[in-house]
Amino acid sequence: MAFWLFKSEPSVWSWDDQVAKGDAGEEWDGVRNYQARNFMRSMAIGDRGFFYHSQKDKEIVGIVEVCAEAHPDSTTDNDRWECVDIKAVEPLLQPISLDQIKGDERLAEMVLVKNSRLSVQPVTENEFALICTLGGVSV
DNA sequence: GCCAACGTTGGC
DNA sequence: GCCAACGTTGGC
Numbered sequence: 001m002a003f004w005l006f007k008s009e010p011s012v013w014s015w016d017d018q019v020a021k022g023d024a025g026e027e028w029d030g031v032r033n034y035q036a037r038n039f040m041r042s043m044a045i046g047d048r049g050f051f052y053h054s055q056k057d058k059e060i061v062g063i064v065e066v067c068a069e070a071h072p073d074s075t076t077d078n079d080r081w082e083c084v085d086i087k088a089v090e091p092l093l094q095p096i097s098l099d100q101i102k103g104d105e106r107l108a109e110m111v112l113v114k115n116s117r118l119s120v121q122p123v124t125e126n127e128f129a130l131i132c133t134l135g136g137v138s139v
Numbered sequence: 140g141c142c143a144a145c146g147t148t149g150g151c
Numbered sequence: 152g153c154c155a156a157c158g159t160t161g162g163c
Contacts, residue, residue, distance in 0.1 A: 007161090009160090009161085032159095033146075034146085034147095035146090054160085054161060054162085055160090055161060055162080058161085058162075098162080115144090115145085116144085116160080116161060116162065117144070117145060117146085117159080117160050117161065118145095118160095119160085
């Protein structure tokens with residue numbers, strides 16, 4: 001299984017919006033970046049990821065699961081853009097802030113730190129497990 | 140609100 | 152195929 005991080009600006013699409021969709025999940029649409037799209041193409045059903053609030057909050061707030069593989073993005077006619085569907089699994093009891101990640105040498109190599117503009121990115125298994133632990137949830 | 144970093148576009 | 156111009160993202 002692979003691990004990922006999905007970044008969203010909460011005023012556009014928040015964790016609460018995601019939770020409201022329940023197990024049906026929702027398209028992670030609107031991505032217009034090849035790197036991010038390519039990561040989504042490589043995702044498999046059951047992969048886990050973090051849900052990150054950018055801009056104001058700047059923290060990882062929850063865990064999601066991929067529930068549909070890459071398919072055309074319904075928000076555009078341009079067939080080069082694809083997206084997966086994800087569903088909320090559980091919130092972090094303790095959200096993990098960007099500051100906290102930057103301050104932890106074990107997490108300093110995260111793409112979130114290295115390339116802050118990439119909206120869909122891979123997370124290593126170790127990073128995933130550590131953040132789950134820090135966030136108060138079992139993996 | 141600013142700006143650095145980065146990605147994309149299009150003229151040559 | 153290069154690169155200048157432009158647009159967008161997101162941290163500060």
